[in-house]
Amino acid sequence: MKSYVRSLERSRRALSREDRPRTFAMASREWDLLDGVFAPPFSATTHVAMEILGLLGDGEPRYRRHGSFLEVGSGTGVIAVSAALAGCERVVATDISVAAVQNTGINAERHRVTDRVRALHSDLFSALDPDERFDTIYWHSNFVLAPDRYRYQSVHEAAYVDPGYQAHGRYLVEAPLRLTEGGRALLQFSDRGDLGRLHELAASHDRKLNVLCRHTFSEGPETIEHILYEITPAS
Numbered sequence: 001m002k003s004y005v006r007s008l009e010r011s012r013r014a015l016s017r018e019d020r021p022r023t024f025a026m027a028s029r030e031w032d033l034l035d036g037v038f039a040p041p042f043s044a045t046t047h048v049a050m051e052i053l054g055l056l057g058d059g060e061p062r063y064r065r066h067g068s069f070l071e072v073g074s075g076t077g078v079i080a081v082s083a084a085l086a087g088c089e090r091v092v093a094t095d096i097s098v099a100a101v102q103n104t105g106i107n108a109e110r111h112r113v114t115d116r117v118r119a120l121h122s123d124l125f126s127a128l129d130p131d132e133r134f135d136t137i138y139w140h141s142n143f144v145l146a147p148d149r150y151r152y153q154s155v156h157e158a159a160y161v162d163p164g165y166q167a168h169g170r171y172l173v174e175a176p177l178r179l180t181e182g183g184r185a186l187l188q189f190s191d192r193g194d195l196g197r198l199h200e201l202a203a204s205h206d207r208k209l210n211v212l213c214r215h216t217f218s219e220g221p222e223t224i225e226h227i228l229y230e231i232t233p234a235s
Contacts, residue, residue, distance in 0.1 A: 002192055004146040004161045008153075011160040014039050027056055031076055032106045036099040038075040038159040044219050045226070046078055049140050049188055052215055052228050055082045062186065062212055062228065063088065067135030070094070070178070072124055072171065075159065077104030077117070079138065084113040092134070094122035097155045124167065125174050137175045138186045141168060143193030165194075165201055172207045176231055185231040186212070190224060208234040 014020070015036065024031055024041045027050055033039055040046035054061035063069055065087040071080040074093035081104070084091045091113075093104045104119040120127045141162070148164035162168055168187075175185035187209070189198060202209050209229040216225045 002144065002194065004144050004150070007144040007160045007192075008146075008157055011154075011157045014042050015154075015156055017042070026050070026078060027082060029111065031078055032103065032110060033076055034099050034103040034106070036154075036156055037097065037103045038100070038156070040076060040078060044217055045140065045190075046075075048215055048217055048226055049079060050082060052188060052213060052226065053079070053083075053138065053186075055079065055086055057086075061086070062184070063136040063138070064183075067183075068092075068133075068180070070128075070134040070137045072137070072139035073100075073141070073159065074104045074119065075100050077107040077119065079140070080104060080117055080119075081107050081111050081113055083136075084108070084116040085111060088136075089116060091117045092128070092132075093117060093119045094124070094127065095119070096121075096123050096158055099155075124170055125178060128178070133178055133180045133183070135180050135183045136186065137178055137183070138188070139171055139175070140188040141171070141193075143190045145194045145197060165197060168198060169201055169205065172202050172231060173205050176207070176233060187229045187231055188226060189229060190226050192224060202231070203234065206234045208232050 068090040069083040069088040071093045074080050074095045080091050080093035101119045101121045108114045108117040144161045146161040146163040150163040212228045
């Protein structure tokens with residue numbers, strides 16, 4: 001389950017599957033899916049993220065309903081657009097993939113929230129204004145650990161694995177610095193990742209990981225747990 005090689009194989013298969021759709025249904029809505037973008041129909045994780053955040057309308061919201069929302073790694077934009085539809089007044093969606101940024105924009109248009117959703121091509125926070133702050137920051141991370149030396153063969157692989165947890169280290173440091181007063185920096189992780197390494201990394205950056213919820217689900221023959229953490233200063 002923790003094999004980065006297996007995760008990369010899943011990434012490559014997802015790009016070329018014959019049943020890869022142009023549109024898909026989720027949360028009672030229809031969504032566009034572009035080539036080269038992480039495909040929610042092939043994994044339960046996006047729907048799980050909707051449940052964990054309380055974006056399905058029947059759970060406890062873990063975001064400020066009428067505040068600002070930043071999603072890192074937006075992919076198709078399902079989370080970012082749903083946050084806007086749920087009441088967030090300003091939503092920014094960033095992704096390292098140009099195709100994902102375009103996909104998020106298309107789905108914002110489809111659901112008529114372009115006045116509230118802005119999609120940016122960005123490596124984590126790099127494209128944001130230095131003074132921009134948010135009430136909620138959320139990243140459903142690429143939690144599978146790859147070796148430090150691994151180099152992505154395509155930008156699509158960045159949705160699956162993180163070499164040496166370099167991106168996680170940056171997020172742990174920077175996300176709390178981008179919050180408004182009383183804001184929340186959230187990280188959705190999985191037991192398919194290296195939990196020990198993540199906590200060691202957080203401690204090394206003076207960060208504490210507080211568990212907000214755990215969600216167990218089946219994916220094929222496997223049982224997987226996703227964990228939503230809130231990142232706070234340790235001291």
